[in-house]
Amino acid sequence: MPLVNMKPLLRDAMDRGYAVAAFNLVDYGTTKAMVAAAEELNAPVICQTSAKTIQYWSHREIVSWVRTVAEDSPVPVVLHLDHCKDLEMIEACAKAGWTSIMIDASSLPFEENLEMSKRVREIAEKYGVGMEAELGQIMGVEDDMHVAEEDSVLTDPEDAKRFCDALDLSAFACAVGTAHGFYKGEPKVDFDRIKRINELTKTPMALHGGTGLSDETFAKAIERGAAKINISTNLKHVFVDSFVKYHEEKPNDYEPLRLIDAQYQACKALFAGFIEKFGGKDKAPSFLAKAA
Numbered sequence: 033m034p035l036v037n038m039k040p041l042l043r044d045a046m047d048r049g050y051a052v053a054a055f056n057l058v059d060y061g062t063t064k065a066m067v068a069a070a071e072e073l074n075a076p077v078i079c080q081t082s083a084k085t086i087q088y089w090s091h092r093e094i095v096s097w098v099r100t101v102a103e104d105s106p107v108p109v110v111l112h113l114d115h116c117k118d119l120e121m122i123e124a125c126a127k128a129g130w131t132s133i134m135i136d137a138s139s140l141p142f143e144e145n146l147e148m149s150k151r152v153r154e155i156a157e158k159y160g161v162g163m164e165a166e167l168g169q170i171m172g173v174e175d176d177m178h179v180a181e182e183d184s185v186l187t188d189p190e191d192a193k194r195f196c197d198a199l200d201l202s203a204f205a206c207a208v209g210t211a212h213g214f215y216k217g218e219p220k221v222d223f224d225r226i227k228r229i230n231e232l233t234k235t236p237m238a239l240h241g242g243t244g245l246s247d248e249t250f251a252k253a254i255e256r257g258a259a260k261i262n263i264s265t266n267l268k269h270v271f272v273d274s275f276v277k278y279h280e281e282k283p284n285d286y287e288p289l290r291l292i293d294a295q296y297q298a299c300k301a302l303f304a305g306f307i308e309k310f311g312g313k314d315k316a317p318s319f320l321a322k323a324a
Contacts, residue, residue, distance in 0.1 A: 033103065033105060033106065033107075033108070033109075034102070034103070035098065035102050035109055035111050035129070035131045036076075036108045036109065036110055036131060036323075037110070037131050037132065037160070037161060037162045037202075038078065038110045038112060038131060038132035038161075038162030038164075038203065038260075039162040039163075039202035040323060041076055041108055041110060041319060042162075042236035042259040042260055043236060043259075044315075044319045044322065045076075045236065045259040045260070045312075045315070046230075046236040046237075046259040048315065048318075049254065049255065049311065050259075050310060050311030050312055050315055051239070051253075051254045051258050051259050051261045051310040052076050052077065052078055052110075052259065052260050052261075052310070052312060053075075053078065053261060053263065053303065053306045053307045053310050054077075054078035054080050054110075054112065054114075054238075054260050054262045054263070055077070055078070055079065055080060055262075055263050055264070055267055055303060056081065056082055056085070056114060056262070056264040056267060057079050057080065057081060057085065057094070057097075057098075058085070058267065058268070058271055059089075059097075060097045061295065061296050061299070062267065063079055063097045063098055063101055064097075064101050064296070065296050065299040065300040065303060066079060066299075066300075067079070067101040067102065067107070067109055068101075068300055069300045069303035069304040069307060070107045070109070070303070070307060070312075070316075071105055071106065071107055072304065073304060073307050073312065073313045073314070074107065074313065074314045074315075074316045074317065075107060075307045075308075075312035075313050075314070075315055075316055076107055076109070076110075076312060076315060076316050076319060077107065077108075077109055077110070077303075077307065078109075078112050078260065079098050079109060079110065080112045080113070080114040080262065080264075081094055081111070081114060081125075081130075082114050082115065083113075083115070083116050083117075083118065083121055086121065086125070091124055091125060091128040091129075092128065094111075095111070095128050095129040095130070098111045099111075099129065106316070107316040108316055108320065108323075110132055110162070111129065111131050111132070112130065112131070112132040112133070112134065112162075112164070113125045113132065113134050114134055114262070114264075115134060115136040115166075116133070116134055116135060116136060117135070117136055117137065119135075119148075119151060119152065119155075122134075122135060122152055122155060123155050123159075126155055126156065126158070126159035126161050127159060130161060131161050131162060132162035132163065132164065132202060132203075133152065133155065133156060133161055133162070133164070134164035134166070134203075134205070135149050135152040135163070135165050135166075136165075136205075137149060137165070137166070138166040138167060138168060138169050138205075138207075139169065142167075142191060142195075145165075145167065145195075146194075146195060146198060146199075149165040149195075149199055150198065150199065152165065153199050153200070162202035162203070163199070163201055163202050163203075164201060164202060164203040164205055164238055165195070165199060165201055165204065165205065166204075166205035166206065167187050167191060167195045167204070167205075167207075168185050168186055168187030168188075168206050168207030168208075169185045169207055185207060186207045186208065186209065186222065186225065187206035187207045187208065187225070187229060189228040189232050190232070192204065192206060192229045192232060192233050193232040195233075196233035196234075196235045197233075201235050202236070203235070203236050203237070203238040203259070203260050204233060204236070204237055204238060205238040205240055206229055206237065208221060208225050208226050208229075208239075209221040209222045209225075210239060210240060210241030210242070210245065219241075219244070219249070221245070221249055221252075221253065223252050223253070223256055226253055226256040226257060226258065227256040227257065229257070230256055230257025236259035236260060237253075237257045237258045237259060237260070238258075238259075238260040238261075239253050239258040239260065239262065240262045241262070242261045242262050242263045242266075242306075243263055243264065243266040244265075247309060250309060250310060254310065254311065261306075261310055263302075263306055266302065267299065267302060270298050270299055270302045271295065271298075271299060273298075274294055274295045274298035274299070275291065275294075275295050277294075278290075278291050278294040278295070279291065
C-alpha cells in the first residue's frame with residue numbers, strides 16, 4: 033500500500049493506548065526487515081532516516097527502498113525524517129516522498145524554536161505530510177548531535193502547550209528524562225511530566241531515547257501518552273554485532289548472501305520484539321478500516 037501520513041496513525045495509537053515503533057533505517061536490508069516484522073505482527077511501523085543516512089545514500093535511493101517494500105505490504109508504513117536542523121533538507125525530503133518530517137530547533141531559545149518550527153509547518157502543509165518538532169533538549173548522542181547531561185533541559189508543560197497549540201503537530205518530541213544512546217545508569221524518566229504534557233497538549237508524544245529503557249518504563253510512558261517510540265542505537269549494535277558474530281562462528285564461509293541473511297534475521301527479530309512490546313500487534317486492520 034502507499035506510504036501513510038504519520039498524523040492519523042499516531043492519533044489512533046494515542047487514542048487506543050499503544051505506540052508505533054520508529055526505527056532508524058541503515059540500508060535496504062534493515063528497511064525490508066522492519067516492514068517484514070510489522071507484516072508478521074499485522075502492525076504499523078515508522079521507517080526513520082537521519083540526516084547523516086540521507087547524505088550517505090541520497091533521497092532517491094531511500095525513497096525507492098521504502099516505497100518498494102511498502103507497496104507490497106498490507107500494513108501502514110510511514111517514512112519519517114528524524115532530527116533535522118536543515119530547512120533545505122527538510123523540504124527536499126517532503127518533496128521527494130517522505131510522509132513525515134521533523135524539525136529539531138530545540139537548541140534555540142523558545143521563540144526562535146517556535147518561529148523556525150512554523151516555517152517547517154508551512155513546508156508540511158505545502159506537501160501534505162506529517163510533522164514532528166522538539167521542545168526541551170534531550171541529552172545524549174544522536175548521529176552528529178551531542179547534548180551533554182548538564183546542557184539537557186526538561187520540557188516545561190506550559191511551554192509545551194503554547195508550542196503545540198501554535199503548530200498542530202503529528203508528534204511532539206520533548207525532554208522527559210530519556211537520553212539518546214545507551215544509558216550509563218538508571219534512567220530517571222519523569223512520568224508525571226509526560227502525563228501533564230499530554231493532558232495540556234493533547235498531542236501524540238514521540239519518546240526519543242528508547243534504547244535501554246525497561247518494559248515497565250515503556251508501558252508507563254505509553255499509558256501517559258507516548259504514541260511513537262524511537263529505537264536507533266539498539267539497531268546499530270545489532271546490525272554490526274550480528275555481522276561480526278556470523279563471521280566468528282563461520283570464519284570460512286565467504287558466501288555474502290548467507291551473512292547478509294543472518295544480519296537481516298537478527299534485525300528483524302529486534303524489530304518484532306519492540307513492535308510487540310509497544311502494543312502494535314494486530315493494530316493495523318482497525319486503523320486501515322477507520323482510515324478508509
